[in-house]
Amino acid sequence: MSIVKENGRFRARLKSGRQNIASKTFDTKREAKAWLDRERAALAGGLDPRAGKEPVKSALDRWLSIRRTTVAKKTYTADLDLRRLTPTSMLNVHLSAVSEREVARSFEKLLAAGLAESSVVRYRASLSVFFSWCVREKLLARNPVAGVKVPKGSDEVDEMHPFTENELEAAYLVWKMKDERLADILLVLGWTGLRWGEARAMQVASVMEVPTPALMVRRSQPEGSPIKATKGRSMRRVPLGNRVLPIVRELARDKAPHDLLFTTSGGAQLWRSSSLRLLDWTRLDDARNNVGTGRGRRLHDLRHTAACLWLARRIDPGTVQAWCGHESIATTNRYLHYLGTGADKAGLDRLNEGVSDDSGAAGGPQSEEDAS
Structure with missing residues (x-):
């Protein structure tokens, strides 16, 4: 069987003919089936799931060496922050092991550590470009960052202050x-x-x-x-x-x-x-x-x-x-x-109909005594 229950969890196995290509364990059968469907589709499209066994850190270093000469200096500097900001737990796992859950947790940890929301948004942009490159290089079937947003902070937004x-x-x-x-x-x-x-x-x-x-x-x-x-x-x-x-x-x-x-x-x-x-x-x-x-x-x-x-x-x-x-x-x-x-x-004009712009209300609501 492609999905087997082991010790209360579900292990999905991907095969090509009789050869085992990849396997992964999930908490629910639905997650296992979704992963198996994606990997089968990727395999049919020419993606070898074994390529996803490369550690994130190794692939990141290769990507950064390419970015050094293909993007502006400011963009490359922002990309370099991935080495510093990405959790060690994510850097050391295989590419195929990074899920939307790990990505979301990385955003939450950075915000909890005091990093500004705008900085986390920039981190997310670089991380998404990196995983998009992995997809293009057929190291992954999908970008795990694409469906994850940075949680909205409660800090006051830096407002514009234009001159009249x-x-x-x-x-x-x-x-x-x-x-x-x-x-x-x-x-x-x-x-x-x-x-x-x-x-x-x-x-x-x-x-x-x-x-x-x-x-x-x-x-x-x-x-x-x-x-x-x-x-x-x-x-x-x-x-x-x-x-x-x-x-x-x-x-x-x-x-x-x-x-x-x-x-x-x-x-x-x-x-x-x-x-x-x-x-x-x-x-x-x-x-x-x-x-x-x-x-x-x-x-x-x-x-x-x-x-x-x-x-x-x-x-x-x-x-x-x-x-x-x-x-x-x-x-x-x-x-x-x-x-x-x-x-x-137009709404304000309607709101002010019959009301003067000074402290005296012309045509405004009257009390019962005034009405009498």
Whole structure:
């Protein structure tokens, strides 16, 4: 028989003709049958289950040696964390022995150890890519990570803190008193949604005037890294509104096509720390309040500012998604949740019908004494 009950558990045996290929013990007969069905299907598709006898650690080392030369440095660094974060109990077992249960437990252990939920999500992404490679190399029949999600934590989410249009203009006037060139650049970031790395790598040739003024975002250069493709490896076109078009034209004036567009007043490439220092972006007073010109915001909030500015001006979310370079509309919808929608405004208008906006309620509910 293919499934035999032994000592209260169920052992499934996979055979090819009269030859035993693999076996595994399960708590329930249903689990044993499901495993046997998957392994039979894999065997019929050319997968030798004996390949799954390789330890996870050995296969992981082989995969990392390939990733070293096939992915970006930042991605490879994240992949290396698998050696440190994957439980020893999982590293030492055979590939075929890793189930969704072991994967879920690894996530729970990392969260219990104090690792941030976002870090566990990155760990899950690398782990899933690794097991997908195992499937492609016919070491496994299926990816055990695919059906397992990271448990949602109860920590407060790091919210965006964009400038309103008026706040951005007020901040711009303050920045100009510190460094006019940097102030112009940050205003452009607040209207175009460029990431800092994308701004550092932007060339004059990327300024387009036809058919409409825009920036072609093709590459990025995070500090300390070589030039690479943009996040998501996709090119996008970002419009230049009239508010910042003259600034961009001035920044590009008298420069060659392959010169950097956004540079310091001395013509050097941008660096985050020196730029923020010149602008007095972060400074605390005696009461520990942030009185710097950034008013408690991150530089990345300028990207959030652009998305909110576009949506507030009734640009449709699909267009905003394209301008931001979001792979999923769900990312763009975060800004709609932040701003509210036309339906929210209409609902509030209905809620306020007959009620004044001061402390006196015009047409509001009356007490029995008032009614009499």
